[in-house]
Amino acid sequence: MRWWQPEGSSRLFLALTTWDGEKVEGMLLRLDGDQVTEFRTNLPFMLGAFDLDGNRTAETLIGQPFNRNDFYGQPLREFSISADNALQQNTPSLSLPASFRVIGSLLTDLTGDGKFESISISDSALVVRNSSDNVIHRSERNVGTELSSLSYELNPSQAFSPVAHVNIEPSPVLLNGPENQKRFLIFPRNGRSDTPISSVASTSTTNRLGSLVFDGTRFIESTVPYRLEGRIAAMAQEDGKLWILLSAANSDNGRGAELLSLTTKPL
Numbered sequence: 423m424r425w426w427q428p429e430g431s432s433r434l435f436l437a438l439t440t441w442d443g444e445k446v447e448g449m450l451l452r453l454d455g456d457q458v459t460e461f462r463t464n465l466p467f468m469l470g471a472f473d474l475d476g477n478r479t480a481e482t483l484i485g486q487p488f489n490r491n492d493f494y495g496q497p498l499r500e501f502s503i504s505a506d507n508a509l510q511q512n513t514p515s516l517s518l519p520a521s522f523r524v525i526g527s528l529l530t531d532l533t534g535d536g537k538f539e540s541i542s543i544s545d546s547a548l549v550v551r552n553s554s555d556n557v558i559h560r561s562e563r564n565v566g567t568e569l570s571s572l573s574y575e576l577n578p579s580q581a582f583s584p585v586a587h588v589n590i591e592p593s594p595v596l597l598n599g600p601e602n603q604k605r606f607l608i609f610p611r612n613g614r615s616d617t618p619i620s621s622v623a624s625t626s627t628t629n630r631l632g633s634l635v636f637d638g639t640r641f642i643e644s645t646v647p648y649r650l651e652g653r654i655a656a657m658a659q660e661d662g663k664l665w666i667l668l669s670a671a672n673s674d675n676g677r678g679a680e681l682l683s684l685t686t687k688p689l
Contacts, residue, residue, distance in 0.1 A: 424471035426450075428503045429481040435461060437469040437483060439525065441572055446488040450509070462509050467499065470524030474516065474538070478659070484514060486524040490576060493588050494523045519555035526591045532607065533558075533636050541607065543591035548609050548634065550641070559634070559641040566591045567610050567629060569653040569669055594634075595657045595664060606635040608664055610654040611645065629654050629668075631684075648684060 426435045436451040436458065448465035451458050467485030474482050482500065489495030500514040516529070519540050527542040532550065539558070540551045548561035570590040575583040594609040611630040631646040652668040659665070663683045 424469065425480060426471040426483045427479050427481055428483070431503060433503065435483075437471050439468045443574065444578070448485060468494075468524050470527065472527075472529045474529060476530075482516075484518075484524050485511065486522075490574070490586075493586065494525075496520070498522065498524070517553050519551045519553060521551060521555055526593050528594045528596060528607075530596050532596070532605070532634075534638070541594050543594070543609065546612075548594065548607075548632065548643075550634075561609075561632065561634070561643055564611050565609060565632065567612060567653045567655070569655055592654055592656050595659050597659055597664065598662070604635050604637065606633050608633055608646070608657065610657070612653075631664075652680070 423436055423438045426437050427433065428435075434453040436453065438449045438451065440447045440449070446466070446468050447463070448467040448469040449463040450461040450465070450469075452461040465485065467487055470484050470486070471480035472482045472484065473480045483502075485499040485501060487495040487497075498514050498518060499511040500516075502510050502512070504510050516538060518529075522540050523542055527540055529538050529540055531537060532539050532541065537553050539553075542549060543566045546563055546565055548559075548565045549557060550559040552558050566589065568589055568591075571587060572590070573585050573587050576586050577583040592610060594607045596605055596607055598605055609632050611632045629650045629652065631648055631650075632643060633646055634641055634643050636642075650666070650668055654666055655669050656667040657664060665681065665683050668680050668682060
């Protein structure tokens with residue numbers, strides 16, 4: 423779920439994506455004072471809200487259809503609210519890479535070239551892609567939490583269908599560095615061993631935090647010296663602090679969560 427405040431509007435919406443085992447459904451809830459009411463339901467999209475102007479408010483809402491083969495389908499749609507309070511959808515105003523995912527992605531100009539990069543966790547790595555869909559950085563292994571996942575049949579009409587598995591990873595978070603320092607990313611690392619080959623499956627429920635900064639010519643990646651007992655369910659930035667929703671270490675379903683805040687900087 424993501425909060426969405428359309429550009430130039432004081433109205434606030436909560437964008438939700440649900441999964442019933444067969445299809446996705448997007449819905450929008452509107453915050454009216456201290457009440458939350460349904461605004462739109464049964465949208466055939468996964469929904470993601472993004473802050474493109476850097477004011478810490480997600481003003482851009484993008485929808486992505488479900489594709490049974492790849493999960494994240496095409497075409498993407500950008501939503502807006504008309505003057506008569508109707509939900510409208512159009513082709514996204516921003517050029518997005520073909521591999522873009524609305525869930526778990528961050529859109530930002532990390533390199534400072536005036537163009538947005540798409541940053542997400544995929545296949546246990548932090549991947550940074552430019553607008554041409556070229557990978558300009560791929561992190562070391564052991565990135566992500568693997569806390570949330572779903573499975574579905576690729577061919578449900580068949581008696582025996584292959585099953586697809588999709589990990590839903592939290593979005594990386596962009597933080598402002600100390601004075602005269604670059605902005606940097608924070609992302610979760612899981613507690614697996616760094617040994618390339620292991621015959622034992624990891625059952626670790628600890629997380630570390632990784633950081634990524636672009637110094638003008640190259641990406642510099644490091645591990646922040648915090649060890650978190652539990653799995654990171656979500657992260658956000660507010661008032662210069664990193665807020666983490668942490669699942670209990672002995673929980674496999676996100677229950678028993680706690681909220682904590684950290685003040686951190688790249689190494």
